[in-house]
Amino acid sequence: MPSHLSADHPAAQPPGRGRVDALISQARRLKGEVDAVRRDAQGDGTDDPHGRWQRALYDLALHQLEDLDEHLAQLRDGPRPEPAPRSPVPAARTASACAADRSLLSRVGSAEWDLLTDAATWSPELYAILGRDPATPPLTLDELPSLVFEEDRPKLTAMVTGCLVDARRIDGEIRVVRPGGEVRTVHMMGEPVLDADGSTASMWAVLRDVSELRRSRQAVSETRDSLQRHRQQEQAEHRLAVELQEAVLPAWRGTLRLPHHGRQSLDLSGRCLPSTTSTQAGGTWYDALELPGDDTLLSVGDLTGHGPAATTGMAVLLGALRGMAMTGTRPGPLMTLLNRLLDTTAQPALGSAVCCRYRPETRTLVWAHAGHPAPLLFRDGTGRRLTPPDGVLLGATPGAAYGEAEEILETGDVLLLHTDGLMPGPATGPVSGDRLLGLAPRFAAAATAEDCLRVVVEELGGSDREIDGCVLVARVPAGHGAP
Structure with a gap:
């Protein structure tokens, strides 16, 4: 959904397609070049700590570029239309099918919660991110913590309270549990929506599935640590060997x-x-x-x-x-x-x-x-x-x-x-x-x-x-x- 600070603000319009199309072309060209370099670097099949660290960095860069490509496409095309509530859902698009959906377009969704009516509005992408059936009603702010990993619920509560009470922006990550027990990491950004007299009327948020990105960063961190340990071991072995040589x-x-x-x-x-x-x-x-x-x-x-x-x-x-x-x-x-x-x-x-x-x-x-x-x-x-x-x-x-x-x-x-x-x-x-x-x-x-x-x-x-x-x-x- 579009970002706004006041309820009577007009909705922001998508930027000119030509400029965004040019950015999309650049992102895709860069993605192709990075992928080509990654394939060349992996051609020798090495599996040493340095090689694993390189592969993890290439994968992280590609995830970032894939996200950038799809986010620019969403920016160009504007918000997708909201689904009709409780409309029949074909068997091919049941909750289990949504849970299996790994398209990048499903990684960014939006939501708005009206504080006066307690109504909630979710974009189709948010349903896919959270693994929810689009035919079910969106969760209210009171119900939302039921989807959140138990250890992250206090963090979500603090972010929402700060937004509604102190008009602070929401910017943080939480882990959600999808049907079937799968845990996904979601980056949540949002703002309060003010009415004419300055009171908080509702809250909007954009939620981005960053699970693959976090996994890639974790892989980079782990391989970097492994490489560092490998280097330290090599240095220690080298010192020992040199000292033994000098002694003999x-x-x-x-x-x-x-x-x-x-x-x-x-x-x-x-x-x-x-x-x-x-x-x-x-x-x-x-x-x-x-x-x-x-x-x-x-x-x-x-x-x-x-x-x-x-x-x-x-x-x-x-x-x-x-x-x-x-x-x-x-x-x-x-x-x-x-x-x-x-x-x-x-x-x-x-x-x-x-x-x-x-x-x-x-x-x-x-x-x-x-x-x-x-x-x-x-x-x-x-x-x-x-x-x-x-x-x-x-x-x-x-x-x-x-x-x-x-x-x-x-x-x-x-x-x-x-x-x-x-x-x-x-x-x-x-x-x-x-x-x-x-x-x-x-x-x-x-x-x-x-x-x-x-x-x-x-x-x-x-x-x-x-x-x-x-x-x-x-x-x-x-x-x-x-x-």
């Missing part, structure tokens, strides 16, 4: 000084380059350890997975590697034992690793690998990949045996160990090694292992990488042993 891995990013009593047997430098596409810490490691007899253990590796589980598994694996190396276990048998360890863990995992044992007196490097890129050796401005012995991924084949290879190093040689994740993108293996081998001339001009590491970081540090990458550089200084 060498506390250095650059030159490493092992606690030798004499001179340093190798000039060492290393660094981990984090993934640019993931915030989760993985099971990647690099390590250098002083062994009895002045030998040095060098290792790099990677355990599948991300988060605390992968970092914990890496810590267990690295701890076992260090412990067995301290007992004098050679790299080949050491890999065999690590494979057995992964094969018997409760949480199945795969790992790759390379393990080198360097003896400074003879400049001998003995190494083994498990499905891992072979070390790269740089000498006199050229580089080559060491020929790998037999070795499969850790945890892939029960009872696998691992071979060993031996290399004699020379003064000034640079040995580079790295994980697959060091290289940007999915490139691994020989392709990754070829790119690193191209750095040989720059390594020849470097005076220290840290200078060599700086070359690697300058070349690869700014690249996009899908997983964490580690690099460990060892340079043979002058005056250590003789072949």
